[in-house]
Amino acid sequence: MAPMPVRVQTEDFDLGQELDALRAGRTDIGALVSFTGLVRDTGDGTLADMTLEHYPGMTERALGQIFADASKRWDLQAGLIIHRYGTLKPGDQIMMVAAASKHRQNAFEAASFMMDFLKSRAPFWKKERGADGSVWVDAREQDEAARDRW
Amino acid sequence: MTLQLLYFAWVRERIGVAGESIETKAGTVAELVEELRTKEERYGAAFSDLSAIRVAIDQDLADFDAALGNAREVAFFPPMTGG
Numbered sequence: 001m002a003p004m005p006v007r008v009q010t011e012d013f014d015l016g017q018e019l020d021a022l023r024a025g026r027t028d029i030g031a032l033v034s035f036t037g038l039v040r041d042t043g044d045g046t047l048a049d050m051t052l053e054h055y056p057g058m059t060e061r062a063l064g065q066i067f068a069d070a071s072k073r074w075d076l077q078a079g080l081i082i083h084r085y086g087t088l089k090p091g092d093q094i095m096m097v098a099a100a101s102k103h104r105q106n107a108f109e110a111a112s113f114m115m116d117f118l119k120s121r122a123p124f125w126k127k128e129r130g131a132d133g134s135v136w137v138d139a140r141e142q143d144e145a146a147r148d149r150w
Numbered sequence: 151m152t153l154q155l156l157y158f159a160w161v162r163e164r165i166g167v168a169g170e171s172i173e174t175k176a177g178t179v180a181e182l183v184e185e186l187r188t189k190e191e192r193y194g195a196a197f198s199d200l201s202a203i204r205v206a207i208d209q210d211l212a213d214f215d216a217a218l219g220n221a222r223e224v225a226f227f228p229p230m231t232g233g
Binding site for chain 2: 037053055057058061094095115118119120121122123124125126127136137138139143
């Protein structure tokens with residue numbers, strides 16, 4: 001089996017370049033869907049930064065498993081998951097998923113599925129540093145619910 | 151058996167170390183947690199509410215009643231917040 005198209009890294013990524021590389025030389029892809037997650041300020045402009053911690057080893061396995069599960073469910077021509085860790089600033093890119101298929105529905109659904117599983121099955125934890133100190137971001141119940149719909 | 155324990159996020163902060171190697175006869179994750187709890191106060195603080203803790207055995211998510219079997223690595227952490 002080909003290596004899972006999964007990358008866990010501290011450095012930023014270029015979404016355009018990644019998508020170009022995904023479809024380079026391919027004529028069998030009719031639809032390419034991508035999602036990018038960004039560091040969002042808490043609303044009052046006080047977020048200094050966000051630090052992502054992860055579980056090296058398990059993270060790569062979990063992301064690979066999520067991609068493999070999506071590939072089993074939908075007919076995908078290609079895909080990619082990139083997730084960053086370390087300290088990021090508001091507006092920075094955190095992660096991306098991309099799904100390429102012959103037709104748009106598979107690509108949309110597979111990208112959405114990967115995101116829903118990534119939220120609560122990929123071992124990442126976020127700590128936000130703001131005006132009142134640092135707090136760990138709680139998991140949201142709606143993320144569990146979003147996963148259960150699949 | 152010798153187990154490598156790993157802690158992440160606030161579990162790591164409460165226990166005060168990212169990981170440690172321990173000798174245990176615990177048969178399940180729950181027994182291991184009980185053993186740790188009685189060891190020192192900081193473990194009690196980390197494991198006070200198990201509904202807020204997730205566990206992985208050899209990098210696969212597991213339940214608290216899961217058998218440790220030939221496990222080598224057990225990790226404890228809060229619910230994950232990827233994406």
